[in-house]
Amino acid sequence: MATAVLLAKRGIFVDLIDLDPAWKVSGAGITITGPTLRGYQRLGMLDDIKAHGAVTAKTSIFHFSGQWVRDLDELPLEEGVPAHGGIMRPVLHQLMQERVHAAKIPVRLGITVTALTPKPGGVDVMFNDGSNGTYDLVVGADSIFSGVRALAFPHAIDPPYTGQGCWRISCPKPPSLVHGEFYLGGDYPAGITQCSADDVYLWLLEPDAAHEHIPDEALPARLRALMAGFGGNAGWIRDQIHEGSVINYRPLKAAIQPMPWFNGRIVLLGDAAHATTPHLASGAGMAVESALVLDEELAVSGRQIEDGLAAYQARRFPRCKDIIESSIEIGRMQLRHAAPAEHTAFVDAALLRLAQSY
Numbered sequence: 001m002a003t004a005v006l007l008a009k010r011g012i013f014v015d016l017i018d019l020d021p022a023w024k025v026s027g028a029g030i031t032i033t034g035p036t037l038r039g040y041q042r043l044g045m046l047d048d049i050k051a052h053g054a055v056t057a058k059t060s061i062f063h064f065s066g067q068w069v070r071d072l073d074e075l076p077l078e079e080g081v082p083a084h085g086g087i088m089r090p091v092l093h094q095l096m097q098e099r100v101h102a103a104k105i106p107v108r109l110g111i112t113v114t115a116l117t118p119k120p121g122g123v124d125v126m127f128n129d130g131s132n133g134t135y136d137l138v139v140g141a142d143s144i145f146s147g148v149r150a151l152a153f154p155h156a157i158d159p160p161y162t163g164q165g166c167w168r169i170s171c172p173k174p175p176s177l178v179h180g181e182f183y184l185g186g187d188y189p190a191g192i193t194q195c196s197a198d199d200v201y202l203w204l205l206e207p208d209a210a211h212e213h214i215p216d217e218a219l220p221a222r223l224r225a226l227m228a229g230f231g232g233n234a235g236w237i238r239d240q241i242h243e244g245s246v247i248n249y250r251p252l253k254a255a256i257q258p259m260p261w262f263n264g265r266i267v268l269l270g271d272a273a274h275a276t277t278p279h280l281a282s283g284a285g286m287a288v289e290s291a292l293v294l295d296e297e298l299a300v301s302g303r304q305i306e307d308g309l310a311a312y313q314a315r316r317f318p319r320c321k322d323i324i325e326s327s328i329e330i331g332r333m334q335l336r337h338a339a340p341a342e343h344t345a346f347v348d349a350a351l352l353r354l355a356q357s358y
Contacts, residue, residue: 001096002043002291003139003269008103010299015133016100019142021110025093027248028168029201031180031193031278032085034077035354036285041081042292048095053087054194056179064186066231077355084180086193086201088170092284112142116152118264137305138266139294141287144253146272152263159255159275164331165208166278167223170201170246174233183234188226189334190234202237203278207335211251219247252277254328256321262309269294274320279330280350282323289358290316319358326350 004014032040032049040046049055057076061069074083100107115126116138123138140148149156173194183190190204206226214222220241227238241247254277261268270287290312297303297311330350333343 001100002288003141003294004105005043005096005099005103006291006295007298008105010295014105015108015135016105017108017111017113017127019110019112019147023097023107023109025089027089028170028203028246029086029193029195029199030089030092030284031191031203031281032087033281033285033351033354034074034081034083035358036282036288037085038077038081039285039288039292039358043099043288045095045099046081049085049087049092050082052091052095052196053085054196055082055085056194057083059084059180059182061182061184062232062234064183064188064190064230064234066235069184086180086195088195088199088201091196112147113138113151116148116266118152118266121265123265136265137298139269140266140272141269141291142272144271144275146268148266149257149268149272152266153257153268156257157255159253161208161211162252162254162277162328162331163207163335164277165206165211165249165251167204167206167226168201168248169223169237169241170195170199171237171240173198173200174236176236177233181233183230183232184340186229190227190230192233192237200237202234205331205334208251214249216247217243219249220245223247223249252331254324256317256324259313259317261313261317262306265305265309267294267309267312274316274324276320276324277327277331279327280323280347280354282327282354286320286323290320293358315358322353323350326353 004016008014040049057074059072076083112128113125114128117124122134122136124134126132140146142148144159181192188204188206192200192202194200220243224238224241230238254275257273261273269290274286276283293315294312298308
């Protein structure tokens with residue numbers, strides 16, 4: 001959606017297709033770091049996020065038992081861009097849909113591609129409803145399980161499991177919560193992100209060597225058990241878990257796709273090219289940054305589309321590779337119970353690099 005809106009603003013005709021006939025998103029909230037907020041500011045959506053989500057300037061670190069350890073004062077990256085924030089994922093999805101509609105972009109739902117044939121100056125496309133078309137450019141921003149990647153990039157890899165699973169639960173804001181919180185020191189790192197005036201989500205990471213599927217009806221009891229030793233606001237949230245709680249669990253996968261990210265005039269973007277784990281809260285941010293960079297490189301006067309795709313790849317690959325590999329390594333540190341000083345130093349260095357310009 002970010003790519004579609006940016007291209008449409010420059011007068012380029014865009015067809016947007018989505019496999020989901022309801023065009024919805026499930027899940028809990030989303031943590032939005034300063035670099036991600038910077039990306040949404042470039043997209044013109046920062047005020048939307050402030051109005052419908054939450055922004056903060058501080059995060060508190062707790063021992064998982066609830067004992068306060070220290071506060072992290074987070075400085076804004078630039079004037080007008082908050083240091084930290086959160087929003088419910090379905091709300092963010094709706095806000096971006098509104099931008100797509102405002103740009104008068106045609107949207108076709110329940111549609112995917114079944115064949116992609118590069119040719120000089122374009123791509124012939126077959127769709128699963130029997131229709132077809134010829135396009136100057138095809139952008140595959142279709143998830144970690146990208147169908148575009150499967151069709152047009154035979155050298156691509158399937159993102160492997162990382163050894164951890166991520167729990168997320170949406171719930172009302174605990175009465176005493178005033179900003180984001182992290183809970184460390186135990187087997188299950190966790191955190192709470194405020195997503196609106198009244199809503200939060202809690203995430204928790206669990207070692208998951210078996211990559212098991214957990215039935216929905218078993219999720220509440222399993223999460224309560226994992227959080228048995230938690231105090232503070234995390235303990236408060238545990239005590240509110242009930243059979244109707246909105247809980248999501250997924251084993252984590254991640255991979256930086258090997259170059260090239262483009263085949264003729266077919267290009268990958270977002271999780272299709274650079275799927276990461278949530279350890280640096282940068283999945284959405286990396287996708288929006290990639291949309292911004294792709295638009296910038298395609299807009300260079302007199303440049304051929306293929307040259308713009310090569311420039312996009314050259315700018316994005318090193319940054320995305322660093323963020324993905326750093327996120328995976330943070331997970332490995334958690335799995336081996338690395339010393340807090342080692343863990344903190346590594347995260348601080350990664351965040352410093354993340355704050356640099358894309």
